[in-house]
Amino acid sequence: MPPSRVKALLLAVLVVIIWSTSWIMLKYGVQGIPTLTLNGLRYTLAFLVMVPFLFLPGMRKQFTSLSRNDWKDLLLLGIVFIALAQGTLALSLVFLPATTASLIVNCTPVFVAFFGIGFLGERPRSLQWAGVGVNMLGILLYFFPVQRQDNNITGLVIAFACLLFNTAGALLSRRINRGARMNAFLVSLISIGVGGILMLLAGLAIYGLPVIRASGSGLLIWLAVVNTAVAFPLWNYSLQTLTAMESNIISNTMLIYVAILAYLILGESLTGQQVLGLVLTAVGAVMVQIQGRTPALLGDTA
Secondary structure (H helix, E strand, C coil): CHHHHHHHHHHHHHHHHHHHCCCCCHCCCCCCCHHHHHHHHHHHHHHHHHHHHCCCCCHHHHHHHCCCCHHHHHHHHHHHHHHHHHHHHHHHHHCCCCHHHHHHHHCCCHHHHHHHHHHHHEEECCCHHHHHHHHHHHHHHHHHHCCCCCHHHHHHHHHHHHHHHHHHHHHHHHHHHHHHCCCCHHHHHHHHHHHHHHHHHHHHHHCCCCCCCCHHHHHHHHHHHHHHHHHHHHHHHCCCCCCHHHHHHHHCHHHHHHHHHHHHHHHHHHHHHHHHHHHHHHHHHHHHCCCCCCCCCCCCCC
């Protein structure tokens, strides 16, 4: 396996582990703020932390060299992948149980795999398709039985909209980052700024001014700096090498880390069925990476 791919895989796994801690922090320490407003605050603060780095000579040069098409792509990425995907996820949790919303959103790699063929020309190999299947089986087993959603069409529509926005954002992220066309830090800075400010404005318009307790302010700053300002550039850097489907399967392993952290920190127990589901989720993720030495482009043989 090429060193660049090993590096990309390790960075992606590291970022997913970092992102997994967000769920624990939100449940454990940052309370009383609507999720939409909280996400807006988190991403906007991250943007403000990242802006001073634009004054570095090398970064400023790359920033000023962005073309009009580059700006269109980055603005679209911020709107779709940050504002709309995160915003609809927050709204879906208002109408649906977290397990139902998570199950729907965790189906993103399947859609990314299919649409990536036409949008990116990245065709998964046979073992990778099998890995996606095993990964999805593990996720379904973890969440089974799924709670019925009688007459909750609104919540389901919002959750499926989140799934589509996640899919579109994942494909666009890969297209922007593939081949290091743009600096990963700039990709993160602009998309985070656009998406964060839009979410914050929406949260303020819907819920009004939030009350930020002193006990949760430190965690909010940590989420903004470490889990966003640091993690997103690393994730975008890994997308210079990993295909959209490969990175999304790694993202799905967040379920494993969240479950482990919840067990260790919050004392939440796991059933035998859930443990088996997590094992299958991990096995599927590994299977996807085995034949992922190079992207399989249209016209290649499987």
